[in-house]
Amino acid sequence: MTSPVVLERRAAPATPQLTQTEVIRGEDGCLLPAPHAPKAPPPPFYLSGRLGLWVAEIDPVTLRPLRAVGTNPDSVFPLASTYKQAVLWALLREFDAGRISPTKRFDVTRQNQSLGSYPYDGTNVHELSLRMIRNSDNTATDILHRAVGLAAVQAVADGLGLCHTRLILPTRDWWVAQAGLSRTFNGTTRWAGARGEARLKLATLIDQDAQAYRADYVQRKLDEYFDHRYAPDDDLRVHNLSTPYELGTLLAHEFLRPGLSPRALKWQREVMASGYGRRALRAEKAGRVATFGGKGGNGWRILTYSGYLRTTDGHHLVYAFMQHGADQTYTLPNTRRAFAWINAGIDAVLGPQQVTGGAARPKVLKP
Numbered sequence: 001m002t003s004p005v006v007l008e009r010r011a012a013p014a015t016p017q018l019t020q021t022e023v024i025r026g027e028d029g030c031l032l033p034a035p036h037a038p039k040a041p042p043p044p045f046y047l048s049g050r051l052g053l054w055v056a057e058i059d060p061v062t063l064r065p066l067r068a069v070g071t072n073p074d075s076v077f078p079l080a081s082t083y084k085q086a087v088l089w090a091l092l093r094e095f096d097a098g099r100i101s102p103t104k105r106f107d108v109t110r111q112n113q114s115l116g117s118y119p120y121d122g123t124n125v126h127e128l129s130l131r132m133i134r135n136s137d138n139t140a141t142d143i144l145h146r147a148v149g150l151a152a153v154q155a156v157a158d159g160l161g162l163c164h165t166r167l168i169l170p171t172r173d174w175w176v177a178q179a180g181l182s183r184t185f186n187g188t189t190r191w192a193g194a195r196g197e198a199r200l201k202l203a204t205l206i207d208q209d210a211q212a213y214r215a216d217y218v219q220r221k222l223d224e225y226f227d228h229r230y231a232p233d234d235d236l237r238v239h240n241l242s243t244p245y246e247l248g249t250l251l252a253h254e255f256l257r258p259g260l261s262p263r264a265l266k267w268q269r270e271v272m273a274s275g276y277g278r279r280a281l282r283a284e285k286a287g288r289v290a291t292f293g294g295k296g297g298n299g300w301r302i303l304t305y306s307g308y309l310r311t312t313d314g315h316h317l318v319y320a321f322m323q324h325g326a327d328q329t330y331t332l333p334n335t336r337r338a339f340a341w342i343n344a345g346i347d348a349v350l351g352p353q354q355v356t357g358g359a360a361r362p363k364v365l366k367p
Contacts (some may be wrong), residue, residue, distance in 0.1 A: 043340065107122060166246070
């Protein structure tokens, strides 16, 4: 087995600073680009479109990557439903602050119903959170997102300096915008570059526009858009976004230092464990996964998967897979191919001998 060799972090014009959250930022307050790391192994099976991957072993003390592989780690991709784990984190912060109760109940209305299936009237917050992650229920997500506030969900990213990560829009908002139904979105050129209060103001107006339509009408108009006017760049304008590296950073903090009370932490772990991905991991099949949390998402030519796992021998790993502009309009059948690549990345980072027996682990990253 070879001795670990330190790899350098990418140079950046801003002066690095270490904050209380252990995120290395520049003077602009933004997380620095991903550290230099070996390129991820090629996907074992063909995947079309623009691809991104970040797989890293995380130091549980500093929350920095120890070893990693990546492909396009700093490129921006639409998140689809993968963003919903940020809604859960924001919800649990509100729970700890005493501003929301797990037993509070919500009805489904014309204003809050999103696309797809939806919960029954009177569903409580705890069950909504489970449906949001386990079932990827869009209506449950939008109810909770609005309950905690648009700004509270975006704050999950902003607090970590994830300046390329947008989490502010509930699901129906981005579909209404993509279908051309939001007067606010159609009438501004400032949305893509908006930050802080300016972004919140625009997001609030887009959210008001979105609540004016019935869900079935939005679905019909969205189908017309995808059939006749779809452009991949529109996804980057309307969807919540991140990069593989920034999402991996969010995952490290979400699972290793979320700042939650024991009750909230138990709630988070139980709900996130219901998300998709554990059974698709080779480490799970080898009996090497002690803790898991994951979330995936899909849309028109979009597929995303992310997750955290702690191995039985104490290694902490995060992964973020992103596909945009796939040949397939319905991307869920690409899941097996996506996880074949994720597993190849985990093998490269952890060393296959930690999973099924094999070669040595890769190099160590320099802070």
